[in-house]
Amino acid sequence: GAVVSQHPSWVICKSGTSVKIECRSLDFQATTMFWYRQFPKQSLMLMATSNEGSKATYEQGVEKDKFLINHASLTLSTLTVTSAHPEDSSFYICSARDSGGAETQYFGPGTRLLVL
Amino acid sequence: GQNIDQPTEMTATEGAIVQINCTYQTSGFNGLFWYQQHAGEAPTFLSYNVLDGLEEKGRFSSFLSRSKGYSYLLLKELQMKDSASYLCAVMDSNYQLIWGAGTKLIIKP
Numbered sequence: 001g002a003v004v005s006q007h008p009s010w011v012i013c014k015s016g017t018s019v020k021i022e023c024r025s026l027d028f029q030a031t032t033m034f035w036y037r038q039f040p041k042q043s044l045m046l047m048a049t050s051n052e053g054s055k056a057t058y059e060q061g062v063e064k065d066k067f068l069i070n071h072a073s074l075t076l077s078t079l080t081v082t083s084a085h086p087e088d089s090s091f092y093i094c095s096a097r098d099s100g101g102a103e104t105q106y107f108g109p110g111t112r113l114l115v116l
Numbered sequence: 117g118q119n120i121d122q123p124t125e126m127t128a129t130e131g132a133i134v135q136i137n138c139t140y141q142t143s144g145f146n147g148l149f150w151y152q153q154h155a156g157e158a159p160t161f162l163s164y165n166v167l168d169g170l171e172e173k174g175r176f177s178s179f180l181s182r183s184k185g186y187s188y189l190l191l192k193e194l195q196m197k198d199s200a201s202y203l204c205a206v207m208d209s210n211y212q213l214i215w216g217a218g219t220k221l222i223i224k225p
Contacts, residue, residue, distance in 0.1 A: 034213075043217045044159070044203070093158045103147060103164075103207055110158040 002028050004096050006108035014116055019081045021111045023094030029074040030096035034105060035067070038091045050077040074099070084115045118142045120216035122204050127222045128194055136189045136202050136219045144209020150178050150189045151203040153218065159203055162189070191221075199223045 003026040013019050023033055033050040048069050049057045056069035068080040077096075081088055091112055095105040119141045128134040140148070147166040151159035165171055165180035165187060177190040189202055204216040 044215050046213075046215075049212075091156075103211060104149065104161055105213060106161060107151075107158040 002026075002096070002098055002104075002106040004094065004106045004108040006094055006111050008111060009109060010112050010114075012114045012116065013084055015085055016083055019084055019113060021079045021081075021092055021094070021113075023077045023079070023096065023108050025075045025096040025098075025106075028096070028098045029100065030077075031074065031099040032097045033071060033077040034095045034097075035069065035077075035079050036093045036095065038093060038110075040091075044093070047079075081113065084113070086115045089113055089115045118206075118208065118214045120204055120206060120214055122202075122216045122219045124217070125220045125222065127224060128191075130194055130196060130223055130225050132194050133190065133192050134194060134221065136191075136204075136221065138187045138189070138204035138216060140185050140187070140204070140206045140214070140216075142206045142208045142214055145182060146207040146209065146211055148178075148180055148187050149205045149207070149213070150176075150187075151205065152200050153203060154200045162202075194223050196223050196225070 005024045007022045031052050035047045036044045038044050046059050047062045050069045050071040052071045058064045071077040091110050093110040095107045097105050122138045149164050150162040152162050153159040163178040170179045175192045180187045201218040201220050203218045205213045
């Protein structure tokens with residue numbers, strides 16, 4: 001199946017710093033990528049939809065200035081958590097939709113963020 | 117509004133069969149997905165149904181009835197490694213995925 005990578009897999013940072021997470025589709029092109037957040041024992045929560053070459057679409061309640069998304073190519077989207085605070089600690093997961101195939105979303109392995 | 121319902125938790129015995137149901141009400145329909153998510157890991161794709169009927173893939177099968185807004189995931193010959201959460205998701209008319217809360221499946225020896 002299609003492979004999506006995420007980097008880093010783990011990050012610990014101090015409050016107030018910014019953290020950048022990369023999501024790459026390795027063997028297919030993805031016009032659309034998605035960013036999710038998941039707190040322990042809770043459902044996936046869609047944060048934003050990232051479209052290559054255009055601005056991301058954010059879900060209600062998600063601050064676009066805090067969670068910066070850039071989708072500069074058909075295989076790479078980045079999420080930057082700016083001025084991170086402890087409440088931003090979570091499991092961040094990206095997914096990519098294969099532009100040339102079915103509408104299936106393939107997930108990256110996720111990034112665990114811990115803000116101290 | 118849009119809604120996906122699936123049981124919160126199910127328990128089954130190793131070697132047995134379990135059926136996880138999912139009912140949905142969405143604005144439009146462009147397919148239904150099942151994902152498996154082990155604790156602490158990202159979801160992995162299991163199946164995609166867009167037409168009515170049963171899709172079989174090894175020990176896992178997925179069924180869809182669009183007229184009833186209903187799907188199920190059938191797991192046969194259960195193994196301990198099948199203990200995970202199973203997520204039902206429907207793609208609506210805008211090609212957005214609407215997620216269920218997931219069903220936590222516990223397998224007992």
